[in-house]
Amino acid sequence: MKLVTRLWMSRKGWLGPLAMAFLIIAGMFIVARGPIDMPFIYRQAK
Amino acid sequence: MKRVASLDFLRGLAAFSVAIPHYLTLNGTERPLVDAVAVTGVEVFFVLSGFVLAPQILTMVVGGPIRSLRIFIIRRWMRTIPPYLIALTLVAIVTGELLTSDFVRYVFYIQNLFSQANINDFFPIAWSLSVEEWFYVTFAPLLFLLAKWFDRKDGAFAAAFGICFILFILFARHFGDQGNWDAAVRRVTIFRIDSIAWGFLLFMAMKRVAPFEIRTSKDRTLLGASLGLFLASGFLAVTTAYYTSDSALSRQAFPFVAAAFGISAVFLFHQAEFLFVGNAARKFGIFLGHISYSVYLFHLLVAMIIKPKLAGLDAPLQVAIFIGLLVGLTSIIWLYIEKPILAARPRYVVQEPRLDRALSKAPRAKSPLATAAMVMLAFACGLYCFAAYQGNHQRTFYLMFVAASAFALVAANRTRINAVKPIFLTLFFFAVLLPPADYLVRRGTAIAGASASVVASPALSSPTLVKPTYSFKAGKADPAAFHAWWAHYVDEWLKLGGGKSTTEKPDPKGLLPFVLIPNSSARFFDSIVRINNLGFRGADIESDKHNRFRIFALGESPTFGPTLQAGDLTWPEYLQSLIDTELTCDRPIEVINAGTEAYTLASNIERLERDIVPLKPDLVISYHGFNGLATLFGNAPFSDKAEEPQRDENRPSALLNNFSYRIRSMAYRFRSRRVSPIYTKDQIMKSDYADSYRKLLLIARDNGFRVVLTSSSMAVELSSPSEVKAFYGVVFGGIEEIIVRNTAHNEMVRNIAADENVPFIDTVPYLDGFWDDDLYLDLVHFTQAGNKRMARVVFGGLTDILRKNPLLKCYDRR
Numbered sequence: 001m002k003l004v005t006r007l008w009m010s011r012k013g014w015l016g017p018l019a020m021a022f023l024i025i026a027g028m029f030i031v032a033r034g035p036i037d038m039p040f041i042y043r044q045a046k
Numbered sequence: 047m048k049r050v051a052s053l054d055f056l057r058g059l060a061a062f063s064v065a066i067p068h069y070l071t072l073n074g075t076e077r078p079l080v081d082a083v084a085v086t087g088v089e090v091f092f093v094l095s096g097f098v099l100a101p102q103i104l105t106m107v108v109g110g111p112i113r114s115l116r117i118f119i120i121r122r123w124m125r126t127i128p129p130y131l132i133a134l135t136l137v138a139i140v141t142g143e144l145l146t147s148d149f150v151r152y153v154f155y156i157q158n159l160f161s162q163a164n165i166n167d168f169f170p171i172a173w174s175l176s177v178e179e180w181f182y183v184t185f186a187p188l189l190f191l192l193a194k195w196f197d198r199k200d201g202a203f204a205a206a207f208g209i210c211f212i213l214f215i216l217f218a219r220h221f222g223d224q225g226n227w228d229a230a231v232r233r234v235t236i237f238r239i240d241s242i243a244w245g246f247l248l249f250m251a252m253k254r255v256a257p258f259e260i261r262t263s264k265d266r267t268l269l270g271a272s273l274g275l276f277l278a279s280g281f282l283a284v285t286t287a288y289y290t291s292d293s294a295l296s297r298q299a300f301p302f303v304a305a306a307f308g309i310s311a312v313f314l315f316h317q318a319e320f321l322f323v324g325n326a327a328r329k330f331g332i333f334l335g336h337i338s339y340s341v342y343l344f345h346l347l348v349a350m351i352i353k354p355k356l357a358g359l360d361a362p363l364q365v366a367i368f369i370g371l372l373v374g375l376t377s378i379i380w381l382y383i384e385k386p387i388l389a390a391r392p393r394y395v396v397q398e399p400r401l402d403r404a405l406s407k408a409p410r411a412k413s414p415l416a417t418a419a420m421v422m423l424a425f426a427c428g429l430y431c432f433a434a435y436q437g438n439h440q441r442t443f444y445l446m447f448v449a450a451s452a453f454a455l456v457a458a459n460r461t462r463i464n465a466v467k468p469i470f471l472t473l474f475f476f477a478v479l480l481p482p483a484d485y486l487v488r489r490g491t492a493i494a495g496a497s498a499s500v501v502a503s504p505a506l507s508s509p510t511l512v513k514p515t516y517s518f519k520a521g522k523a524d525p526a527a528f529h530a531w532w533a534h535y536v537d538e539w540l541k542l543g544g545g546k547s548t549t550e551k552p553d554p555k556g557l558l559p560f561v562l563i564p565n566s567s568a569r570f571f572d573s574i575v576r577i578n579n580l581g582f583r584g585a586d587i588e589s590d591k592h593n594r595f596r597i598f599a600l601g602e603s604p605t606f607g608p609t610l611q612a613g614d615l616t617w618p619e620y621l622q623s624l625i626d627t628e629l630t631c632d633r634p635i636e637v638i639n640a641g642t643e644a645y646t647l648a649s650n651i652e653r654l655e656r657d658i659v660p661l662k663p664d665l666v667i668s669y670h671g672f673n674g675l676a677t678l679f680g681n682a683p684f685s686d687k688a689e690e691p692q693r694d695e696n697r698p699s700a701l702l703n704n705f706s707y708r709i710r711s712m713a714y715r716f717r718s719r720r721v722s723p724i725y726t727k728d729q730i731m732k733s734d735y736a737d738s739y740r741k742l743l744l745i746a747r748d749n750g751f752r753v754v755l756t757s758s759s760m761a762v763e764l765s766s767p768s769e770v771k772a773f774y775g776v777v778f779g780g781i782e783e784i785i786v787r788n789t790a791h792n793e794m795v796r797n798i799a800a801d802e803n804v805p806f807i808d809t810v811p812y813l814d815g816f817w818d819d820d821l822y823l824d825l826v827h828f829t830q831a832g833n834k835r836m837a838r839v840v841f842g843g844l845t846d847i848l849r850k851n852p853l854l855k856c857y858d859r860r
Contacts, residue, residue, distance in 0.1 A: 021473075029483070032701055
């Protein structure tokens, strides 16, 4: 965690923020994934 | 100004004097006195805030360069906004209000600018924070401009401005809606922004007053007097707050009495600084001051989460646990969020002599106007981006997102605050990476969707799927099989229904959803659903009953019976075989399945008069429930269930859309773990449902047959594990409300049976909530085991009625 903060906050460059953006997107992917909901399939079947 | 530990202590005290009353009154009975204490506690914050900001405003802003004004506002924003946004977001997640228009108004502190603009005030404490923010951006800049204009930087001018400010707001307050004083005046920014100016004036008045010392008797007397003043004004403030709803005088007086209380509190604690000279006392005071802001921000969130869990404990113990958790949480927030941000705040620059400035080779200061323009552009693009998201304009959304983050990044680079640069650079990268990420999400969904539709297509569904895997255990063990099963199951139902199939046609009279076609049949899974010569499910019957005792099982689809395999029986058929094998009667007994899928009790009454009465029934068993729960009980909610989140289709960003939906679903699931019924007996007994039951009994009396009422059972009931309820809820949306309505239905049937002296068979003890016994195909339809048990329960209730019937003279065969 400390490493991430340090990398992120390093004033030198863009690498830290880029890595952070990737991490955030990856995190959102994990949350947004999961089985398709039933109502979705239900609508399709209809 | 050096830190005054006693004022910090007061700040902490004020925060807890709001938090604890809020904990006590949350979701509970009204306690006006406790509320009045909380209302008064907030007012102390205002005076305190004006008091501690005054030295900055007086020494740096008034007569200083514009840079100081800018630094003043940035410092205030960095102090107040980040924790506020965190608290707001968390509360919005818990209450399911994330990214709603109410949420956006909170973000910009405009929910209570001139009146209460929000539909749902889900973050009620935000009103006072809006007052604070608007004070920063109005009071200090106005004073700065006027001081420049009149070229005055003396205290008298600032004091006159402060007094005018208060008088102006006093004047404005008369235009407030006095009839709705608490929401429309007390908590509205434009009417309350003067509260902070009182603290400003207090600071100016106290500049020459030295803190008391306990050694001299004069000081001791003065301390006693200020303590008396504090207590008296506190009493007066709470009393005034208590009576504001009844008394116009209280409403007019409250802002002044509250200000007087705040002033006396700040004065007393400021003067009593000697109490905090000890190291421990000083540290404790300062600690309370540090956590006070987040205590104020986060106390509602903590209370919302823990209060339901602590419901069984004594109130003092609950409060102690609440305080403990709150202090723990806010200490973490202080250490890891607030403290680092405070350290990164820009400092005021003390004017250097002009010569030194010329000599030093510092780069030319960047124009604040250009920075402000960048900030405005970022905001504008951000708003446009938000509108494009809501309006489903994909390209505009992506473009505006990138533009907004780019402008914000440029603005951040122009400031001297290093900590914000990586944040905006991250945002910028995020905006750039979002379109490819969305592409991946969409592709993933398309593949899954395609495979699902393959499963749903009947031509390709394999016969091995014809297995009732729709039990919680089986579904959990093999989600893929469960999904496939469900798609197939729905498809089979659709083949049966809709008035367009081989067994159903539109009602010629137009009163019923459809009617069953006599002498027809349809395939349902591996079984044949046959409609007999008279339009009932099952084998053919004669119109004339001769000597037979005729029982009609009147019901919905669970009675009609979704049978899966050849040889499966519906519960009326099992009932017939139980009667045949276990009873011997003088007359033969005939059970006819009068269930129809999708019919409500109201439809069945129409059918009873049309098709069943002519067949001379002797007894009608009514098994109704689910189909009428929505239509016959009306729209008013029966439970305090939260609104279920809806998944929006085709949002510009699939990732953001799915993410927000998941978060809202999680919040929804979290909130609907405990749902309580809120319906009244009157509500159910006067419903269309109750009227339909009464009509059924009336028809029975008029036509000389008996009716047996039954309660309705489902796979889950109120106390079933939330995981299982969620499982069934995936298909039967609003499961909690359905369960509560089913409970209400059963209560209603029981009452009607008792009132009208009609036999009642309670299926609940044997069937309701037995989700783990493989009795159900889904929430309401029985498996073969379920049909058997249902028939057994009805038979058990019926035996006595049949035995006592003098025309039947039944007795047990065993």
